[in-house]
Amino acid sequence: MKKLLKSIILSAALLMGAAAVAPSASAAWSGYQTGKKVRVYTDASTYSSRATSVDWKAEKTTAGRVYYSAMLVRSDNYSNSGAQRGNFTTATPLKRFSLSGVKPGTYRVIVNIYSDANERNYIGSASSAKIYIK
Template sequence: MKRFITITIAVVLMTLGLTTPANAASITVKVDAPYYTPNATSVDVVAMKSSGSRVYYTMTLQQKYTDGWKSKQSQSGEFVKSTPVKRFYTASMTNGQYRIKLTAYSSATKTKKIGTYYSKDFAVTRW
Protein backbone atom coordinates (compact mmCIF):
# COMPACT_ATOMS: atom_id res chain seq x y z
CA MET A 1 0.00 0.00 0.00
CA LYS A 2 1.32 3.41 -0.90
CA ARG A 3 1.88 6.08 1.70
CA PHE A 4 -0.01 9.30 1.09
CA ILE A 5 1.07 12.83 1.92
CA THR A 6 -1.77 14.91 3.27
CA ILE A 7 -2.58 18.55 2.88
CA THR A 8 -5.91 19.84 4.04
CA ILE A 9 -7.33 23.08 2.81
CA ALA A 10 -10.57 24.16 4.47
CA VAL A 11 -12.94 27.03 3.98
CA VAL A 12 -12.33 29.29 6.97
CA LEU A 13 -15.07 31.82 7.50
CA MET A 14 -15.04 32.12 11.29
CA THR A 15 -12.35 34.78 11.18
CA LEU A 16 -14.77 36.95 9.24
CA GLY A 17 -17.60 36.24 11.68
CA LEU A 18 -19.54 34.31 9.05
CA THR A 19 -21.09 30.88 9.25
CA THR A 20 -20.06 28.03 7.01
CA PRO A 21 -22.63 27.18 4.34
CA ALA A 22 -24.28 23.77 4.66
CA ASN A 23 -22.69 22.50 1.44
CA ALA A 24 -19.15 23.74 2.28
CA ALA A 25 -16.73 20.94 2.95
CA SER A 26 -13.18 20.53 4.08
CA ILE A 27 -11.57 18.51 1.31
CA THR A 28 -8.22 16.76 1.65
CA VAL A 29 -6.21 16.07 -1.51
CA LYS A 30 -3.55 13.35 -1.17
CA VAL A 31 -0.81 12.25 -3.56
CA ASP A 32 1.16 9.03 -3.02
CA ALA A 33 4.71 10.49 -2.98
CA PRO A 34 6.64 13.78 -2.68
CA TYR A 35 8.65 13.00 -5.84
CA TYR A 36 8.56 10.62 -8.79
CA THR A 37 11.63 9.05 -10.41
CA PRO A 38 11.97 7.82 -14.02
CA ASN A 39 10.70 4.40 -12.82
CA ALA A 40 7.35 5.82 -11.67
CA THR A 41 4.40 5.19 -13.95
CA SER A 42 1.70 7.32 -12.33
CA VAL A 43 0.82 9.87 -9.69
CA ASP A 44 -2.01 8.39 -7.63
CA VAL A 45 -4.44 10.90 -6.11
CA VAL A 46 -7.35 10.63 -3.68
CA ALA A 47 -9.62 13.42 -2.42
CA MET A 48 -11.64 12.95 0.79
CA LYS A 49 -14.00 14.85 3.02
CA SER A 50 -15.54 14.09 6.38
CA SER A 51 -19.07 15.43 5.97
CA GLY A 52 -21.56 17.03 3.67
CA SER A 53 -23.45 16.01 0.58
CA ARG A 54 -22.36 14.82 -2.85
CA VAL A 55 -19.56 16.83 -4.45
CA TYR A 56 -18.89 17.07 -8.18
CA TYR A 57 -15.31 17.85 -9.11
CA THR A 58 -12.68 18.44 -11.71
CA MET A 59 -9.19 17.28 -10.71
CA THR A 60 -6.38 18.83 -12.75
CA LEU A 61 -2.66 18.09 -12.90
CA GLN A 62 -0.74 21.39 -13.02
CA GLN A 63 2.94 22.05 -13.77
CA LYS A 64 4.83 25.03 -12.36
CA TYR A 65 6.46 27.45 -14.82
CA THR A 66 8.18 30.78 -14.18
CA ASP A 67 4.96 32.61 -15.09
CA GLY A 68 2.62 30.41 -12.99
CA TRP A 69 0.86 27.05 -12.98
CA LYS A 70 -0.27 25.48 -16.28
CA SER A 71 -2.93 22.76 -16.50
CA LYS A 72 -1.85 19.51 -18.16
CA GLN A 73 -4.39 16.72 -17.60
CA SER A 74 -7.90 16.64 -16.08
CA GLN A 75 -10.35 14.10 -14.71
CA SER A 76 -13.88 14.62 -13.44
CA GLY A 77 -16.27 12.78 -11.20
CA GLU A 78 -18.35 12.92 -8.08
CA PHE A 79 -18.09 11.58 -4.53
CA VAL A 80 -19.70 11.63 -1.10
CA LYS A 81 -16.80 10.56 1.18
CA SER A 82 -13.82 10.01 -1.14
CA THR A 83 -12.89 9.71 -4.77
CA PRO A 84 -11.61 6.47 -6.20
CA VAL A 85 -7.85 6.56 -6.81
CA LYS A 86 -7.26 8.81 -9.81
CA ARG A 87 -4.10 8.19 -11.83
CA PHE A 88 -2.17 10.80 -13.78
CA TYR A 89 0.39 8.95 -15.90
CA THR A 90 3.97 10.23 -15.80
CA ALA A 91 4.84 9.23 -19.39
CA SER A 92 3.57 12.58 -20.65
CA MET A 93 5.20 14.61 -17.86
CA THR A 94 8.52 16.44 -18.12
CA ASN A 95 10.92 17.29 -15.29
CA GLY A 96 9.51 19.80 -12.86
CA GLN A 97 7.24 20.71 -9.98
CA TYR A 98 3.59 19.69 -10.11
CA ARG A 99 0.46 19.84 -7.98
CA ILE A 100 -3.13 18.64 -8.15
CA LYS A 101 -5.91 21.23 -8.26
CA LEU A 102 -9.40 20.09 -7.31
CA THR A 103 -12.35 22.36 -8.05
CA ALA A 104 -15.49 21.26 -6.19
CA TYR A 105 -19.10 21.99 -7.11
CA SER A 106 -22.43 21.27 -5.43
CA SER A 107 -24.28 20.65 -8.71
CA ALA A 108 -23.71 18.16 -11.52
CA THR A 109 -23.78 21.02 -14.03
CA LYS A 110 -20.74 22.49 -12.23
CA THR A 111 -22.35 25.91 -11.92
CA LYS A 112 -22.34 26.15 -8.10
CA LYS A 113 -18.69 26.23 -7.01
CA ILE A 114 -17.89 25.14 -3.44
CA GLY A 115 -14.15 25.84 -3.56
CA THR A 116 -10.73 25.06 -4.95
CA TYR A 117 -8.30 22.75 -3.14
CA TYR A 118 -4.64 21.90 -3.85
CA SER A 119 -2.29 19.06 -3.04
CA LYS A 120 1.19 19.69 -1.80
CA ASP A 121 3.68 20.28 -4.65
CA PHE A 122 5.61 17.25 -5.84
CA ALA A 123 8.59 16.74 -8.16
CA VAL A 124 8.84 14.62 -11.30
CA THR A 125 12.22 13.55 -12.71
CA ARG A 126 11.98 11.79 -16.05
CA TRP A 127 15.71 11.35 -16.82
Protein backbone atom coordinates (compact mmCIF):
# COMPACT_ATOMS: atom_id res chain seq x y z
CA MET A 1 0.00 0.00 0.00
CA LYS A 2 2.84 2.41 0.87
CA LYS A 3 4.51 1.59 -2.45
CA LEU A 4 1.30 2.43 -4.37
CA LEU A 5 0.83 5.69 -2.49
CA LYS A 6 4.46 6.64 -3.12
CA SER A 7 4.01 5.91 -6.87
CA ILE A 8 0.86 8.05 -7.04
CA ILE A 9 2.53 10.98 -5.29
CA LEU A 10 5.63 10.73 -7.51
CA SER A 11 3.47 10.58 -10.66
CA ALA A 12 1.45 13.60 -9.57
CA ALA A 13 4.62 15.57 -8.82
CA LEU A 14 6.07 14.71 -12.25
CA LEU A 15 2.86 15.74 -14.03
CA MET A 16 2.69 19.06 -12.18
CA GLY A 17 6.34 19.74 -12.98
CA ALA A 18 5.82 18.97 -16.65
CA ALA A 19 2.78 21.26 -16.78
CA ALA A 20 4.71 24.07 -15.11
CA VAL A 21 7.50 24.08 -17.71
CA ALA A 22 5.39 23.33 -20.79
CA PRO A 23 5.36 26.22 -23.29
CA SER A 24 2.15 28.15 -23.67
CA ALA A 25 0.49 27.61 -27.04
CA SER A 26 -2.43 29.95 -26.81
CA ALA A 27 -3.58 30.60 -30.34
CA ALA A 28 -6.28 33.22 -30.53
CA TRP A 29 -9.03 34.39 -32.86
CA SER A 30 -10.24 37.96 -32.64
CA GLY A 31 -13.96 38.66 -32.69
CA TYR A 32 -15.69 39.35 -36.02
CA GLN A 33 -15.18 42.93 -37.20
CA THR A 34 -16.19 45.24 -40.10
CA GLY A 35 -19.25 44.97 -42.29
CA LYS A 36 -17.76 41.90 -43.98
CA LYS A 37 -17.56 39.97 -40.68
CA VAL A 38 -13.79 39.43 -40.73
CA ARG A 39 -11.77 37.98 -37.87
CA VAL A 40 -8.02 37.48 -37.46
CA TYR A 41 -6.17 34.47 -36.03
CA THR A 42 -2.64 34.41 -34.58
CA ASP A 43 -0.82 31.23 -33.60
CA ALA A 44 0.03 32.53 -30.10
CA SER A 45 -0.58 35.48 -27.85
CA THR A 46 2.97 35.67 -26.45
CA TYR A 47 6.19 35.19 -28.41
CA SER A 48 9.54 34.59 -26.73
CA SER A 49 12.77 36.25 -27.80
CA ARG A 50 13.57 32.97 -29.61
CA ALA A 51 10.42 33.07 -31.76
CA THR A 52 11.06 33.61 -35.45
CA SER A 53 7.61 34.52 -36.79
CA VAL A 54 3.98 35.36 -36.11
CA ASP A 55 1.68 33.09 -38.08
CA TRP A 56 -1.72 34.59 -38.89
CA LYS A 57 -4.76 34.25 -41.09
CA ALA A 58 -8.04 36.04 -41.66
CA GLU A 59 -11.46 34.62 -42.40
CA LYS A 60 -14.91 36.00 -43.10
CA THR A 61 -18.49 34.78 -43.09
CA THR A 62 -19.98 36.91 -45.87
CA ALA A 63 -20.11 36.11 -49.59
CA GLY A 64 -17.81 37.52 -52.24
CA ARG A 65 -14.13 38.17 -52.73
CA VAL A 66 -12.29 40.81 -50.72
CA TYR A 67 -8.77 42.18 -51.03
CA TYR A 68 -6.52 42.81 -48.06
CA SER A 69 -3.38 44.53 -46.91
CA ALA A 70 -2.01 43.20 -43.60
CA MET A 71 0.70 44.53 -41.28
CA LEU A 72 2.21 43.66 -37.91
CA VAL A 73 1.76 46.91 -35.97
CA ARG A 74 3.15 47.86 -32.55
CA SER A 75 0.82 49.58 -30.07
CA ASP A 76 2.44 52.96 -30.85
CA ASN A 77 1.38 52.46 -34.52
CA TYR A 78 4.93 51.68 -35.67
CA SER A 79 5.35 48.91 -38.23
CA ASN A 80 8.52 47.62 -39.80
CA SER A 81 7.10 44.32 -41.00
CA GLY A 82 6.04 45.47 -44.45
CA ALA A 83 2.58 44.84 -45.87
CA GLN A 84 1.29 41.51 -47.12
CA ARG A 85 -1.38 41.75 -49.80
CA GLY A 86 -3.78 39.31 -51.37
CA ASN A 87 -7.43 38.35 -51.69
CA PHE A 88 -9.76 35.68 -50.39
CA THR A 89 -13.37 34.57 -50.47
CA THR A 90 -13.56 32.59 -47.21
CA ALA A 91 -10.12 32.65 -45.54
CA THR A 92 -6.52 33.46 -46.29
CA PRO A 93 -4.00 30.65 -46.16
CA LEU A 94 -1.78 30.73 -43.08
CA LYS A 95 0.59 33.70 -43.52
CA ARG A 96 3.76 34.62 -41.63
CA PHE A 97 5.39 37.83 -40.40
CA SER A 98 9.09 37.46 -39.66
CA LEU A 99 10.20 38.68 -36.23
CA SER A 100 13.71 39.43 -37.44
CA GLY A 101 14.47 42.99 -36.34
CA VAL A 102 11.15 43.38 -34.50
CA LYS A 103 11.53 45.11 -31.14
CA PRO A 104 9.83 43.79 -28.01
CA GLY A 105 6.39 45.19 -27.29
CA THR A 106 2.66 44.80 -27.72
CA TYR A 107 1.51 44.25 -31.29
CA ARG A 108 -1.55 43.42 -33.37
CA VAL A 109 -1.96 42.06 -36.87
CA ILE A 110 -4.05 44.70 -38.68
CA VAL A 111 -5.88 43.59 -41.83
CA ASN A 112 -7.33 46.36 -44.02
CA ILE A 113 -10.16 45.09 -46.24
CA TYR A 114 -11.01 46.45 -49.72
CA SER A 115 -13.54 45.54 -52.39
CA ASP A 116 -11.05 46.11 -55.23
CA ALA A 117 -7.49 45.03 -56.01
CA ASN A 118 -6.30 48.65 -56.30
CA GLU A 119 -7.22 49.26 -52.65
CA ARG A 120 -9.39 52.27 -53.44
CA ASN A 121 -12.71 51.03 -52.04
CA TYR A 122 -11.97 50.60 -48.35
CA ILE A 123 -14.43 48.44 -46.42
CA GLY A 124 -12.85 48.42 -42.98
CA SER A 125 -10.14 46.93 -40.79
CA ALA A 126 -9.92 43.88 -38.57
CA SER A 127 -7.26 43.42 -35.93
CA SER A 128 -6.02 40.42 -34.02
CA ALA A 129 -6.09 40.13 -30.28
CA LYS A 130 -3.05 41.77 -28.64
CA ILE A 131 0.15 39.80 -28.99
CA TYR A 132 3.23 40.25 -26.85
CA ILE A 133 6.71 39.94 -28.30
CA LYS A 134 9.51 39.63 -25.75
